[in-house]
Every structure is written in structure tokens, then in C-alpha cells.
Amino acid sequence: MCENAETLFTPKTIQSSEDWLSCHEEKCQTFQAFKDSKLRNKISKERNIIYLYIADQKIDDDFKQILLSYCQAFYHGMQVNLMEPKVQGDFMVIHNIPCRINQYTGMKQYDAEAILAKTIPMVPKSAYCMLTVTLQDLYPRPSWNFVFGLANLSKRTGVFSFVRYDPLFQGIQTPKRNLILKRNACGVMVHEIGHMFAIKHCTYYECTMNGFNSYEESTRSIRYLCPVCTKKLQLAIGFDTKERLVKLREVCESIGFSENAEYYKDFLLDFGRV
Ligand SMILES: [Zn+2]
Numbered sequence: 109m110c111e112n113a114e115t116l117f118t119p120k121t122i123q124s125s126e127d128w129l130s131c132h133e134e135k136c137q138t139f140q141a142f143k144d145s146k147l148r149n150k151i152s153k154e155r156n157i158i159y160l161y162i163a164d165q166k167i168d169d170d171f172k173q174i175l176l177s178y179c180q181a182f183y184h185g186m187q188v189n190l191m192e193p194k195v196q197g198d199f200m201v202i203h204n205i206p207c208r209i210n211q212y213t214g215m216k217q218y219d220a221e222a223i224l225a226k227t228i229p230m231v232p233k234s235a236y237c238m239l240t241v242t243l244q245d246l247y248p249r250p251s252w253n254f255v256f257g258l259a260n261l262s263k264r265t266g267v268f269s270f271v272r273y274d275p276l277f278q279g280i281q282t283p284k285r286n287l288i289l290k291r292n293a294c295g296v297m298v299h300e301i302g303h304m305f306a307i308k309h310c311t312y313y314e315c316t317m318n319g320f321n322s323y324e325e326s327t328r329s330i331r332y333l334c335p336v337c338t339k340k341l342q343l344a345i346g347f348d349t350k351e352r353l354v355k356l357r358e359v360c361e362s363i364g365f366s367e368n369a370e371y372y373k374d375f376l377l378d379f380g381r382v
Pocket residue numbers: 299303309318319320
């Protein structure tokens with residue numbers, strides 16, 4: 109795909125004992141292993157739409173459109189639809205999702221297992237996958253402090269919270285808070301959808317598909333998909349790689365992710381020389 113991968117992509121490095129790869133034995137998934145995987149969720153005529161289920165009124169129209177456009181560009185060639193609760197109101201209240209106050213943050217958290225149980229029957233027949241998103245904090249079981257999200261890959265769905273990717277939640281005051289939250293949310297969204305394609309955590313480069321343990325680690329690498337993971341996605345969807353990069357550059361420009369747009373601009377210049 110790209111002869112100059114080493115200048116555009118940084119080989120994955122472990123920077124702290126808290127990093128994901130310091131704590132998890134992650135086997136690398138080669139392109140061939142992905143291709144041969146029996147667990148691949150293949151796109152079919154009947155199941156070919158990515159649904160983004162917006163289960164939180166705090167995700168406003170602007171935020172929804174950003175998620176939609178970024179997802180469409182990242183998964184170029186796939187149809188992406190927004191879904192919302194049929195009944196107006198707070199999803200957590202309507203569905204009686206159990207909650208608690210987290211002892212460390214003092215903030216309300218919702219039971220991710222209960223959300224998953226409620227949303228599994230909502231997965232449309234035409235869904236390649238459905239990702240439920242919220243700005244509420246989540247926990248998986250009483251003994252856990254929190255969870256970023258939970259998925260059931262065989263049911264092609266999962267629920268994920270963006271709240272811990274909000275700089276303010278991390279105690280970081282910045283005038284760019286909104287932009288950073290949205291950019292992080294887009295990164296996390298496409299990472300989780302990547303798992304729906306049976307792409308495992310990437311150990312090759314700093315990449316959208318890296319596993320991460322912390323806010324800091326997620327922001328280090330989440331924005332760009334490396335050549336190995338791109339090749340896996342290209343096999344699954346069949347897009348034209350250059351067309352996808354053009355689309356990503358256009359979308360990042362239009363939604364204000366200027367650093368990402370610059371990156372894709374450089375990448376495309378390089379792509380032209382190959
Ligand atoms: Zn992951």
C-alpha cells in the first residue's frame with residue numbers, strides 16, 4: 109500500500125508500565141491470520157449497514173453529524189445510519205438501567221451489561237453491526253470501578269461511553285475541550301467497530317486499533333489506521349484505498365479535525381509518489 113510506511117507510521121512502542129502492552133499479552137494478528145479467521149463477520153447483501161445508536165440526549169445534532177461523517181469516511185464504502193430511541197426521553201430512565209454513584213469520581217454510572225441486554229434485541233436485521241454510544245459513565249459489574257464499554261461480537265453489537273475521553277473528566281482544562289472530546293470519540297467509535305470486523309488489537313504501529321489502558325495512551329495513537337489494519341479493512345470492505353484517504357481528508361477538514369486533515373494531505377502526497 110505504501111512504501112514509505114516508516115515515515116508516516118511510528119512502530120508501536122511501550123512508553124510506560126501502565127501501557128496496554130505492558131499489562132496484556134497481545135498476540136499480533138497478521139493480515140493472513142485475519143484473512144483466514146473463521147470469526148470474520150462478513151458483509152453480505154442482507155447485513156451491510158453500520159448503525160450508530162445514539163442513546164444519550166447530551167450527544168447533540170452537531171456531535172451526531174460528526175460521528176456519522178467520520179464513520180462514513182473511515183469505513184468508506186459502507187452505509188452508516190444513525191439510530192435513536194423510538195421514545196423521546198432519557199434512554200437510561202426509559203429502560204430502567206441500574207445505576208450507582210462511583211466512589212472515586214462521585215459521578216453517576218450505569219450498568220453496561222443491562223444496556224447491552226436491552227440493545228441486543230434492537231439490532232436491525234440489516235445491521236453489519238450496531239454501536240450504542242453514550243456520554244454516561246459505565247460499569248460492568250459491582251466490583252469494577254468502570255468500563256469504557258462492553259460488546260457482544262456474536263450479536264454484532266456493543267455499548268461504549270465517550271465520557272472518559274472528555275479532557276475535563278481527566279481534569280484537563282483546555283479551550284479545545286469540545287474538539288478534543290469529539291476527536292477522541294470518533295477514534296474510539298471506529299476502534300470498537302474495527303473489532304466488529306474481527307480486527308484484533310494492533311501491535312505493529314501506533315494505530316487506531318492499538319489496545320489502550322488510559323486516556324493518555326488512547327490519545328497517543330487512536331487517530332490513524334496503520335497499513336496492516338488498513339489492508340485488513342480493505343479486504344473486508346473492498347474500498348479503493350486512495351479514495352478512502354481523500355474522503356478522510358475532506359471530512360476531517362469539514363468537521364474541524366485540522367491536524368488529521370494535514371496528516372491525510374501528507375499521506376496523499378506520499379501516496380502519489382508510490
Ligand atoms: Zn479494543
